Amino acid sequence: MADDVVDVLIIGAGASAAAFAWSMADTRMRILCLEQGDWMNPADYPSTSKHWQVRRQIAYNQSPNIRQRDTDYPINEDESAVSVANFNGVGGGTILYSAHFPRFKPSDFRVKSLDGVADDWPLTYQDLDPYFAQNDKNMGVSGLSGDPMIPYHDMPLHHIPIGKMGDAMGRGFNKLGWHWWPSDAAIISEDYEGREKCANLGPCNSGCAKGAKSSVDIAYWPLNQRLGVELKTRCRVREITVDENDMATGAIYFDENGIEHHQRAEIVVMACNGVGTPRLLLNSTSKNFPDGLANRSGLVGKNLMFHPWGMVEGYIEEGMMSHLGPQGTCLLSQEFYETDTARDFVRGYTLQVTRGQPPVSVATNGMLRGDIPWGNDHHAAFKRYHGNSVLVGICCEDLPEEVNQVTLDPELKDSNGIPAPKLTYRLSENSERMMAHGLARAEEALEAAGAFQITPFGQVRHTGWHLMGTARMGGDPSRSVVNGWGRSHDVKNLFVIDGSIFVTSGAVNPTTTIQALALYIADQMKNNLATLFD
C-alpha cells in the first residue's frame, strides 16, 4: 500500500489536520494522514491515578525535551526566551491543551491597516466566521454568548462553571470597571454527540480521562475515519519529495520499525505546527529547492511567534476550592486587547484567569517560599493557601520579526536521525513594554478582588504553547510562503494549514482560529478543484 498514490496526504494528526480532513472527506478523495505518535488511551491519563499530581510531571510534561517519549523529537531551545510545549500523537497539542478557546477578533486580521505594524492577513474575520461556527459545533464548544469584545455568535453549549473564584475575580474587575467574561472552552458542559459532560476533574492539561475535553482524537478523528479518511500512526516523515516540475510527489517516512517508505500523493498538506512544519520543509532540500522546500522567499522558519506569557499569582481567602474545575478555563479580561495610542506599546493582551494550584503544588511552593512553615503551624498555614490560589496569565500579542526563527540544528537529531529544530527567539521591546503593563494590571486586578500575597512571576519561559508564523500567508511570493488559502507559492500542490501560516498572532490561544482556517482552506480547495494547481 505504501506505493499507492493517495489523493491527499496530510502530515500530522493534530487540530488543523483533523478539521481539514473532516471537510475534505466529502470529496470522496482518498485521504491519508501520517502521524508520528500513537493513539492515546484516556485510561492511562494521570487523573485516573491517585498520584496524578506527580505522574503528569514527566510522561505528560508539555515539553518534548522533558517528556522524551520515543514519538517525540528534541528541540534546541538554548537561544530562545520561550520553550516549546507540544505533544506528538493523534490529537497533537490538543491532548495537553487547556482547551481555552477564544476567537481572534476582527482587528487581528487588519494589524497593518489599523496600527501600522506587521501585515494584514489576506482574509478577514468575516471570511472565517462561518468556519468558526462549524468548528465550534464539530468540537463541542461551551461558552456564554454576548461578550461585547467579539462579534456576537451563538455557542453550542452553555459556559463552563467559573466557580467562586470566578465570582471573586469578576467583582474585582467590576470594581475597576474593566471588561471580563467567562472563557469559551472546547470542553463539553453538557452531554454532546455521545460524549459525557465535563466532571470538573481539573487537570485538563495532562489529558482528559473523561473525554469531555475536545481533543481532536475524541472530537474529530473517529468521525473522520468513519467518513473514510485513513490514519497511520508511528509514521515519522523525513522529507517531502518533489519532481523536476516543482510539484510535490509525496513523503518519505520511517515506520515504527525504522523502515523507510515513500508515500506518493497528488496533494501534500503540512499540519505539523509552527515548529514541525518549517522543520520538515527545511529538511526537504532538492536541486530546485536547495534552501528547503517552498522556501524561495527565504521565509520558511522566519517570523516565529509565541505569545509572550506573564504570570501573577494571588490568594483569596474565601474557601473557593479554586483548584477544582477545568484548569485553563475560568474567565478572561480583554480590557487591554486593542491598541491604545496613550500606551507605550502597540496592540495588546488578554488577562486570562485560570484555576488555582492543586494540593501538592500549594504545599511544595509554600514550603520552599517559607510561607508554609515546618512544625505545628504547618496545617493552619496550608489551609490558608489551599484552594485559594488564583493565577492570572498575561497573553501578549507577539509581532512577527524575521530574527525570531526556526532553523535546523547542525548536530541534534531525533531517534530516526532526522535533524531537529533549533529556535532563536527573543522578546521585542514592544513585547517587553506590553508585558510590564500587563503584569501591573494583573496585580491591580488581584488587589481589587481582595487577594493577598500577590506575586508577579514576570515573563515565564515554559509557556510556548502557541507556535505561529513560520510559513506565513500573503499575496506577495517574496514576502510570504503560502497564498491566501494555504497553497505554497512555489509548489502548487503543497498546502500548509497549521499555525505556521498566521500572519500575526492575536493575543489569544490560537487553536480555534487554526481550525477555522483549516476548514476555510479545505473549502477553498473544494471550490477550486478544477484549477487547483494553476
Added chain:
Amino acid sequence: MANVITSDNFLNDEQTKSLTPLLNCIVPPDADSGMPGAGELDFIGYVNEFAPEAAAGIRSELDELNTAATEEAGSSFGELSGADQATVLEILRHRNVRFGRAIVVQAMACYYQDDQVVALLGEQSPPFPEGNTVHPGDLTLLDPVKAAGRRYREA
C-alpha cells in the same frame, strides 16, 4: 503506615532512624483535624516508586542532619529527644536555609497524595471518575460589562 525498613530501602540504618522524626518535624500529626504526621506515611516506598532520582539528595541531607546532631548534641538525630531534635534543626536551618529541600519536595508530594490526607482535605483522589462540583458562577455580575456595550474594533 509507619516507615519500615524494606529490602529496597535506599537509606542506611542511621539515616533511616533519623528520617521518621525529621518528617514529623516537617509535618507533625494534628490531633484536632486527624491529620497524620509525615513520618507516619511510607515515604521510602513513595520515593522508590515515583522519585528514585531523589534518593541521593535525601541521603545527603540526612547525613548533613546527623552530622549536625552529633556536633551539637552528641548523638545522631534519631537518638535525640524531641526537644534536642528541635534545637538541632533550628541551628541547622539557621546555618543553611536551604537545608531539607530535597526531602521537603518529596515529603509534600507523598503527604498530599496520601489517601487519608486527601480524604481529610475533602478531595477526590483520583479525580476520575467522580469529578468535582463547581459553583456555576453569578452571571448577574456581568451586568455592568454588558451595559458598557460593544468594545471590539470594527475592521
